[in-house]
Amino acid sequence: MNYLVWAVAGxxxxxxxxxxxxxxxxxxxxxxxxxxxxxxxxxxxxxxPLLTLGFVYYVVTRKKN
Amino acid sequence: MFKNRLNSIVVKLxxxxxxxxxxxxxxxxxxxxxxFFAFYYQESLQALDRQSDKIIHIMVNSREMGMDNHLxxxxxMVDDGVMILDSERKMVIQKNVDLNPRILVKDQDWTxxxxxxxxxxxxxxxxxxxxxxxxxxxxxxQFQGVVVMATTMDAIERSVSQVQHVLILxxxxxxxxxxxxxxxxxxxxxxxxxxxxxxxxxxAKGDLNxxxxxxxxxxxxxxxxxxxxLASDLKRFEDTRKEFFVNISHExxxxxxxIQGYVGLLEERSGSMEHIRIIKSETRRLKxxxxxxxxxxxxxxxxxxxxxxxxxxxxxxxxxxxSVSMRMKExxxxxxxxxxxxxxxxxxxxxxxxxxxxxxxNAIRYTKEGAISVITQRVDEEVHIRICDTGSGIPEEExxxxxxxxxxxxxxxxxxxxxxxxxxxxxxxxxELQGGTISVQSKMEQGTGFRISFPIGKEERES
Numbered sequence: 337m338n339y340l341v342w343a344v345a346g347x348x349x350x351x352x353x354x355x356x357x358x359x360x361x362x363x364x365x366x367x368x369x370x371x372x373x374x375x376x377x378x379x380x381x382x383x384x385p386l387l388t389l390g391f392v393y394y395v396v397t398r399k400k401n
Numbered sequence: 402m403f404k405n406r407l408n409s410i411v412v413k414l415x416x417x418x419x420x421x422x423x424x425x426x427x428x429x430x431x432x433x434x435x436x437f438f439a440f441y442y443q444e445s446l447q448a449l450d451r452q453s454d455k456i457i458h459i460m461v462n463s464r465e466m467g468m469d470n471h472l473x474x475x476x477x478m479v480d481d482g483v484m485i486l487d488s489e490r491k492m493v494i495q496k497n498v499d500l501n502p503r504i505l506v507k508d509q510d511w512t513x514x515x516x517x518x519x520x521x522x523x524x525x526x527x528x529x530x531x532x533x534x535x536x537x538x539x540x541x542x543q544f545q546g547v548v549v550m551a552t553t554m555d556a557i558e559r560s561v562s563q564v565q566h567v568l569i570l571x572x573x574x575x576x577x578x579x580x581x582x583x584x585x586x587x588x589x590x591x592x593x594x595x596x597x598x599x600x601x602x603x604x605a606k607g608d609l610n611x612x613x614x615x616x617x618x619x620x621x622x623x624x625x626x627x628x629x630x631l632a633s634d635l636k637r638f639e640d641t642r643k644e645f646f647v648n649i650s651h652e653x654x655x656x657x658x659x660i661q662g663y664v665g666l667l668e669e670r671s672g673s674m675e676h677i678r679i680i681k682s683e684t685r686r687l688k689x690x691x692x693x694x695x696x697x698x699x700x701x702x703x704x705x706x707x708x709x710x711x712x713x714x715x716x717x718x719x720x721x722x723x724s725v726s727m728r729m730k731e732x733x734x735x736x737x738x739x740x741x742x743x744x745x746x747x748x749x750x751x752x753x754x755x756x757x758x759x760x761x762x763n764a765i766r767y768t769k770e771g772a773i774s775v776i777t778q779r780v781d782e783e784v785h786i787r788i789c790d791t792g793s794g795i796p797e798e799e800x801x802x803x804x805x806x807x808x809x810x811x812x813x814x815x816x817x818x819x820x821x822x823x824x825x826x827x828x829x830x831x832x833e834l835q836g837g838t839i840s841v842q843s844k845m846e847q848g849t850g851f852r853i854s855f856p857i858g859k860e861e862r863e864s
Binding site for chain 2: 341344345346347348349350351352353354355356357358359360362363382
C-alpha cells in the first residue's frame with residue numbers, strides 16, 4: 337500500500353475524530369476542555385471495536401495454526 | 402487514465418461504502434431530528450400544564466382568602482405568555498401574549514372549555530406559531546373563566562436547531578471516519594485482486610512462471626490458488642507442446658530421410674527387396690503418425706462419427722491380438738488370455754480394435770521380457786477389459802498426465818521406443834466417446850495395467 341493511500345486514509349480518520357469531538361464541545365460552556373475530553377473518549381470508542389476484532393482474529397488464527 | 406481509475410474496483414467498492422453510509426445516515430438523521438422535536442414539544446406542553454395548574458391553584462386560594470395581589474405576583478413568576486379570561490370571554494389579565502382572545506380561543510374551543518374540558522392546540526402560522534393550553538377555572542361548581550397559557554414554537558425550534566447542528570457535525574465526523582477506514586479496507590481487499598490481474602496479464606504475454614501469493618483461505622485465496630494452478634497447467638502444456646513439435650519434426654524427418662535415401666538407392670541400382678521393405682516400413686510409420694494426428698483432431702473437434710453395432714468384445718480383442726502377435730513373438734513376450742462370457746455391447750468395433758491395438762502396442766513397446774495378460778470379465782453391471790504388462794512401469798507422478806495429448810513418459814526413452822505421444826490420448830477419447838471409462842495402475846519395474854470398463858445397459862442385458 338503506497339504512502340498516498342495511507343496519508344489520505346489517516347487524514348480522513350483524524351478529520352472524522354475531530355468532527356465527532358467538536359459536536360459535544362459546540363454545546364458546552366468550556367469548549368476546549370470538552371473538546372479534549374470528547375476527543376479522548378471518541379478515540380477510545382473507535383479503538384474498542386478494532387482492538388476486539390484484532391483480538392478475535394488473533395485467537396482464531398492461533399487456534400487454526 | 403482518469404476514466405480507468407474511476408472504473409477500478411477500489412473506486413467502485415469505496416463509492417458503494419459511501420452510498421451505504423449515506424443510506425444509513427440520512428434516515429437516521431431524520432428520525433433523530435423528529436424525535437428531538439417531539440421531545441421538546443412534549444416538554445413545553447408539560448411546562449404549560451404545570452404553570453397553568455399553579456395559576457389556577459393560586460387564583461382559587463387567593464379568591465377564597467381575598468388576596469388578589471397573590472395572582473399578580475404569580476404572573477410575574479411565569480416566563481411564558483398568560484391570558485386570563487372571565488366567563489364572558491373578556492380579558493382580565495394578559496402577559497407576553499398580544500393576540501385577540503377571540504382568535505386565540507375560538508367559539509368551538511370556548512364551548513369545550515365551558516363544559517369543563519382542557520384545550521391544547523397550535524395557533525398562527527410559522528414563524529411565530531403558538532402552542533396554546535387553556536384550562537377552565539371552576540369555582541364552587543361554577544364556570545368562572547379560563548386560564549390560557551401560550552408559548553411560541555421558536556423556543557422549540559431553537560433547541561432543535563442546536564441539536565441539528567450537533568447531529569450534522571457528528572454525521573460528518575462519522576462519515577469521514579468511515580471513509581478513512583473504507584479506504585484502508587478497500588485497498589487491503591483489492592491488493593490481492595490487482596496482483597491477480599497483473600499475473601493474468603503476465604500469463605497472457607507468455608510469462609507462465611508468474612505466481613500469485615496466496616494470503617488467505619477465503620474466496621480470494623481460492624482464486625489466487627486457481628490462477629497458480631492454471632499457470633502450472635499452462636506451463637506444463639506449453640512444455641509438452643514444444644516437446645511434441647521437437648518430436649514430431651524428428652519423427653516425420655526420420656522416415657522421410659529413409660524413404661528419400663532408399664528411393665535414391667533404388668534409382669542407382671536395381672531395387673532389392675530389403676530396400677523396399679524398409680521403405681514400406683517407414684511409410685507405414687509415417688502414415689500411422691499422420692493417422693493419429695488426424696484421429697485426435699477429429700476427436701477433439703467432436704467430428705468423429707462412430708458406427709455403432711452389437712460387438713462381441715472378446716472377438717474384437719482377438720482381432721487386435723492377431724495384429725500384434727508377430728511383434729510379441731519377435732520380442733519373445735508370452736500372452737495370457739482370460740475370458741469370461743460377456744454380453745454384446747453397442748460399440749464401434751473398428752474403433753475398439755484401434756483402442757486395443759494402441760494399448761497392446763504400448764505394452765509390447767515397454768516390455769523387454771515377460772508376459773502380457775489380457776483379461777475380459779463381467780463385474781456387476783459392467784464389462785471390464787484389463788491389459789497388463791510386466792514392463793518398465795510408469796512413475797507415479799506421471800500417471801495423472803499419461804492420457805494427455807503429446808505427453809511422453811521419460812522423453813528420451815520414448816523417442817528410442819517410437820510412438821507419437823498421441824496414442825493414449827486417442828484411446829481415452831475413443832473409450833469415453835463410447836460411454837466407457839479407462840484407468841491405469843503402474844509400479845516401476847513391475848509393470849502397467851490398463852482397465853477399460855463399459856456399463857451393461859438394459860438393452861445389452863436383454864440381448
